[in-house]
Structures are given as structure tokens and as C-alpha cells.
Amino acid sequence: MVAAVGGRSERDLVTALQAGDQRAWRDTLETYGPMLIGYATRLLKRRDAAEEAVQEAIVSVHSGMHRFEGRCSVKSWLFRAVHNKAIDELRRNKRYVTPSDNEDGRWEDRFDTTGAWTDPPRPWVGSMGAQIDARRVLEAVQQTLPSLPHNHQQVLLMKEVHGLSSDEICDILGISSANLRVSLHRARRALRQAVEPLLEERAP
Amino acid sequence: MKSCKDVMDELDRYIDGDAGRMEKLSFALHMAMCGPCASYFKQYRAVRDSLQNLDDPALPDDFNDVMGRMLDAVKSG
Numbered sequence: 001m002v003a004a005v006g007g008r009s010e011r012d013l014v015t016a017l018q019a020g021d022q023r024a025w026r027d028t029l030e031t032y033g034p035m036l037i038g039y040a041t042r043l044l045k046r047r048d049a050a051e052e053a054v055q056e057a058i059v060s061v062h063s064g065m066h067r068f069e070g071r072c073s074v075k076s077w078l079f080r081a082v083h084n085k086a087i088d089e090l091r092r093n094k095r096y097v098t099p100s101d102n103e104d105g106r107w108e109d110r111f112d113t114t115g116a117w118t119d120p121p122r123p124w125v126g127s128m129g130a131q132i133d134a135r136r137v138l139e140a141v142q143q144t145l146p147s148l149p150h151n152h153q154q155v156l157l158m159k160e161v162h163g164l165s166s167d168e169i170c171d172i173l174g175i176s177s178a179n180l181r182v183s184l185h186r187a188r189r190a191l192r193q194a195v196e197p198l199l200e201e202r203a204p
Numbered sequence: 205m206k207s208c209k210d211v212m213d214e215l216d217r218y219i220d221g222d223a224g225r226m227e228k229l230s231f232a233l234h235m236a237m238c239g240p241c242a243s244y245f246k247q248y249r250a251v252r253d254s255l256q257n258l259d260d261p262a263l264p265d266d267f268n269d270v271m272g273r274m275l276d277a278v279k280s281g
Contacts, residue, residue, distance in 0.1 A: 115207025
């Protein structure tokens with residue numbers, strides 16, 4: 001479901017943007033700008049770099065708008081441009097973090113050949129009662145998310161933080177829904193793994 | 205009978221609401237009988253839920269100016 005921009009249907013929006021309608025561009029930026037800047041800021045960790053990436057992306061979307069064929073939403077088109085700029089920026093500065101080769105292997109090692117736990121999870125702080133302490137988990141996630149490999153960060157940010165649909169994420173990343181399911185699972189698992197040392201109950 | 209690893213590898217089907225009725229039933233049964241899996245599931249879900257509660261990075265104080273600059277860039281671009 002695509003949110004209406006300035007009360008227009010998606011088709012009318014595309015027509016207006018392609019015609020260079022300034023009001024339509026303004027409405028589009030007001031609708032999606034905060035999300036695009038938020039995403040780029042989280043990924044690049046610098047506000048000025050994020051604004052620059054978003055600005056460059058918008059200029060390139062504007063100049064390529066005549067090529068837009070409506071195969072995805074304007075929102076996904078814009079998001080993809082910002083995502084690609086941000087990843088380019090990270091790669092250019094050699095800040096792009098890839099997952100370790102053995103990520104899956106470490107997970108497999110937690111089970112024996114029958115699929116039973118050999119290294120079961122230990123309880124987390126505050127989990128002995130009814131609920132895990134959500135505030136502590138949130139703090140741990142805030143602390144660890146920025147250090148995750150970027151392919152994990154990107155799907156978690158799009159899906160969980162910005163609430164994009166699976167179809168939108170597949171359009172943005174150019175991947176199949178099956179690939180997205182695998183990526184999302186690995187990313188959620190990696191984040192849980194990353195916060196574990198901060199949250200495990202210590203033996204008294 | 206699914207192993208613990210099978211169930212843990214399919215957690216997202218329950219988290220994302222893709223599991224059918226029979227799957228949900230067998231999942232609930234496994235969780236009721238297996239402490240480590242129940243514990244892992246609880247942690248996995250708590251981490252995922254927390255992402256939906258992250259604070260948004262504050263927008264620039266001059267957000268409208270930033271948008272204005274972008275529009276200018278678009279106009280001249």
C-alpha cells in the first residue's frame with residue numbers, strides 16, 4: 001500500500017513528477033524526506049553525509065524521472081536511489097562492513113547432528129520473571145545495531161525501523177522475496193547474537 | 205517431528221505471521237516443551253520488537269531549509 005502524496009493517486013503523482021511539477025516534488029520530499037534522511041543518517045552515521053547522499057539521490061531521480069516506468073512505487077524508487085548512494089559512500093570510504101564468512105557455521109555449531117541444542121541460550125537479564133526487560137534490550141540494540149555488517153543493517157532498518165513492505169524492500173534491493181526472507185532471518189539472528197553478551201544473566 | 209534447529213530456523217514464519225494453523229499449533233507445542241527454544245524465541249522477538257521502538261534520528265533543525273535546498277538542486281539539476 002503506497003501512501004498518497006498530497007492526496008494524489010500514484011499514477012497522478014508520477015505524471016506530475018515527470019512533468020516537473022514543483023508542487024508535486026515538494027509534496028514528495030515532505031512526505032518521504034524525513035524517512036530518507038533518517039535511513040541515510042543511520043547507515044552513514046553522519047548527518048552531513050546523509051543529507052548529501054539524499055540530495056544527490058533526489059537530483060539523480062529527478063533527472064531520470066522520464067525513465068520511470070511505474071514498475072515500483074515512487075517511494076521505492078527514491079529509497080533505492082538513497083540506499084545506493086549511501087552504500088556507494090560507505091564503500092568509497094572503506095567503511096562498508098561485510099559479514100564474517102563463518103556466520104552460518106557458528107549458528108550450526110550450536111546444534112548437534114540431530115538438530116538438538118548443544119549450546120543453548122542462557123537467560124537474559126530480567127527474564128526470570130514474566131518478561132525480558134524491554135528497556136535493556138532497546139539500549140543494547142541501539143548500541144550494537146550500528147556495528148552490524150551493513151547488509152544486515154539495511155534489511156533491519158527497512159523492514160523493522162522504517163516499516164517498508166517486503167515487496168518494497170525487494171524492489172529497492174533488487175532481490176527475490178525468498179532472498180529477502182533469508183537475509184532478514186540472518187540479520188535478526190546476527191542482531192540477537194550481537195546483543196547477547198550485553199544481556200546475559202551473570203552467575204552470582 | 206521437527207528438531208530444535210528446524211524450529212529455530214523457521215522462527216520468522218511465526219514472527220511475521222506467515223505460519224498456517226497446524227504450523228502454529230506444532231510451534232506452540234514445541235515451545236511449551238522446550239525451555240531453550242522458548243528462551244531463544246523470547247529473546248529473538250524482544251530484539252525484533254525493540255527495533256520498532258528505536259528513536260528516529262532527530263531531523264535537522266533546518267529540515268525545511270534542507271528540503272528547500274534539495275528542491276533548488278532539483279530545479280537546477
